[in-house]
Amino acid sequence: MxxxxxxxxxxxxxxxxxxxxxxxxxxxxxxxxxxxxxxxYPDWVNIIAITTDGKMVLVEQYRHGLDDIFMELCAGCVEPGEDPLAAAKRELAEETGFGGGEWELSMVLSANPTSMNNLNYCYIATGVELIGEQHLDPTEDINVHVLEPDEVKRLLVNDRIKQSLMAAPLWKYFAQRGECPIK
Known part of the structure; x- marks a missing residue:
């Protein structure tokens, strides 16, 4: 080859x-x-954010491509010259007001390596806490939801998380913990 x-x-x-x-x-x-x-595209990040009491921080926002409102992981773009981990921490704080905790890289994905040149860095942040207010960009309209893990599993099973770059790390997260949503 x-x-x-x-x-x-x-x-x-x-x-x-x-x-x-x-x-x-x-x-x-x-x-x-x-x-x-x-x-x-620039590289992207997304975050599976777990609070100190074991809940998961997700965001809800309108997505024009499918003309609907979706529940998603917090995510965003890596700025030029920015480290992906720094971008993930920045995006979580800006979009949700949560921060801190322990961070680990879960996986690196490509949305479509055939015709797109960027990567998506997926992080798990455990022990995050509310540290401030949202600081949204002018084009962002985001609602923050703090959900029980079982609620997030139901979203996955019921096909309510449409973004594949977010569904994949969530499936992996639950599978590695022996909590695969489908039994």
Whole structure:
């Protein structure tokens, strides 16, 4: 197996929330693919936040792509030059007002390695506490929910957590603890 070679690359659109480029690729057997599209995004983070009393901090917000309101893990973008762990701690504090605790990297995922160039760093933060107020960006409208783990399991089982980059680490979290929601 050999990597493909980029022989040409041009940007189609460069906007704050959407960057797309078209690459010309040479495959190892010499074939040329004239149009291979890549969406460029910053790396992302999400956090399974567990309070000192064992509850889970989730957020609820409107998502325009599916035109609905969803329950999700706290998540956000890694700023240029920022460490993913620092970004995760910043996002949790900004979106929920929670912070502190012990942090560990659970997994690193790609939303779609075929056509997206970023990674998603999934953290588990245990022992978090309310340390302040939300500090939302102008485009954020977020409700914070502190739920029992069984409530989060029900959300998973009932297909209420739609974001795959959030569902996967939650399934892993419960499975590693022998608490797989489906029996």
């Amino acid at each position: 050999e990597k493909w070679t980029t022989t040409d690359s041009r940007y189609i659109i460069k906007r704050p929330w959407l960057t797309a480029r078209c690459d010309t690729m040479r495959m190892p057997d010499g074939q040329i693919k004239d149009e291979f599209y890549v969406l460029e």
